[in-house]
Amino acid sequence: MDLKREIAELTPNLIALRRDFHAHPEIGTQEFRTAQKIEDELKSLGMDVRRCLPTGVIGVLKGGKPGKTLCLRSDIDALPVQEETGLPFASENPGVMHACGHDNHMACLLTTARLMANHRDEIPGTLVFLFQTNEEDAGAQDMIDAGALDDPRPDAIMGMHVWSYTKEGWIGIVPGALMASSWYFKLTIHGKGGHGGSPHSCINPIDCAMHVLQAFQTFHTLEMDAKKPTTVTVGKLQAGEFNIVVPDDCLMEGSIRCLHNDDAAVRERIREMIDGVCKTYRCTYDLEYKCGNSLLDNDPELTKMVIEASEEVLGPDRVDDSVATMIGEDFAEFLKVVPGVFFFMGIADHDKGTDYEHHNCRFNAPETVLPKAVEMQCTLIRKYLGF
Ligand SMILES: [Zn+2]
Ligand SMILES: [Zn+2]
Known part of the structure; x- marks a missing residue:
């Protein structure tokens, strides 16, 4: 040949x-x-x-x-x-x-x-x-x-x-x-909608989402081994329709990527942090994961x-x-x-x-x-x- x-x-x-x-x-x-x-x-x-x-x-x-x-x-x-x-x-x-x-x-x-x-x-x-x-x-x-x-x-x-x-x-x-590996997540944070002039009688899911984002940063910088490349990226954040209305829900979507084999533990810890933050801010949530690729x-x-x-x-x-x-x-x-x-x-x-x-x-x-x-x-x- x-x-x-x-x-x-x-x-x-x-x-x-x-x-x-x-x-x-x-x-x-x-x-x-x-x-x-x-x-x-x-x-x-x-x-x-x-x-x-x-x-x-x-x-x-x-x-x-x-x-x-x-x-x-x-x-x-x-x-x-x-x-x-x-x-x-x-x-x-x-x-x-x-x-x-x-x-x-x-x-x-x-x-x-x-x-x-x-x-x-x-x-x-x-x-x-x-x-x-x-x-x-x-x-x-x-x-x-x-x-x-x-x-x-x-x-x-x-x-x-x-x-x-x-x-x-x-x-x-x-x-x-x-x-x-790449896994997609879809997080819906449920609060309690109401009047913007009476925030204490509402539960604002936007505020909770802000703390969830902060928890992701903490996880990334303080908990994740820097020698195990990992990214948690939020590409979509949606809530609210009007400036004086507190919305019921806030939607957050993103991806978790890992260049190592501990990806399941990363997803579990992210879930745990979401759970803790949502409890702290009196919200409930739904979290869905979908595998993009291994x-x-x-x-x-x-x-x-x-x-x-x-x-x-x-x-x-x-x-x-x-x-x-x-x-x-x-x-x-x-x-x-x-x-x-x-x-x-x-x-x-x-x-x-x-x-x-x-x-x-x-x-x-x-x-x-x-x-x-x-x-x-x-x-x-x-x-x-x-x-
Ligand atoms: Zn391509
Ligand atoms: Zn290609």
Whole structure:
């Protein structure tokens, strides 16, 4: 297998795929055109292809020799963002954009699938190409529940994200905790409404909410181990309609992110503080937690394999190990079922304009990174399966 030559031959098609996906972005769970195109591509390679949920697609390539089963995952959804890149292949769907780079992931994984299908007889084992719906809103768990990791059950899973916080030509990875868990909370504080001129006969939930916020700050600065990165962020606070009316309720919504494994204890302590403050201020409350994504915990041995692959593909010392982030990724849910690894493919180059934040309306990945990403995937497959 002459990897570099074969990838060079497939690169025009790789770029065409990327541009086509980029021009036709679709929001999570609505990726019908996208899923159809993926399904058609995989079927043209002679794979067993099935849908998992209406827009998730799984292709299975059985090699010619016995061996382990490796799953590679790409996300497929776009975001409700109006594109402002000015690219000739910019989004044709108003208000929807591939602003996180998932168009690149799909094009790379389909190209890797094509290259591997061309060498089917040499492959000792089975490859599962998993195209996941709705990454931006926790679609991974839905796909697992719908059987994405059954039949065949992979021995390991690998994922990649183009990453504008890392320079082009580098990868970003750490063993263990790479991306934070994220839990959403919705707190409704119940007081007792009434006349603003008679506050003593009311119970003002706004005042209670202020002390709850202060308790979060105290928890963060005085109780939480500074070596265990944790954020408690309130993004929504709503109460009241009129200046002389004390409202009944106050709504507070936010997220709790942890780059460590003590997240359950953090949530419990936050609940306890809310409970104590509400009692002090004579309020009652309802608190709901919802899991956004789990901690993304990289397998140490597979992390070593990714670093070795990067030395072959990108050259020595091209690994940024300062990339652990409070941003979440639902690839973490797959890692709770099978061991695996997730890494960032750096794309940032200020002169090319490819260092915009993810989810920004000017986000763009340089196409020069795509053949390298395919080479990383193919190298990892060969290392893991041993051929
Ligand atoms: Zn995103
Ligand atoms: Zn993303």
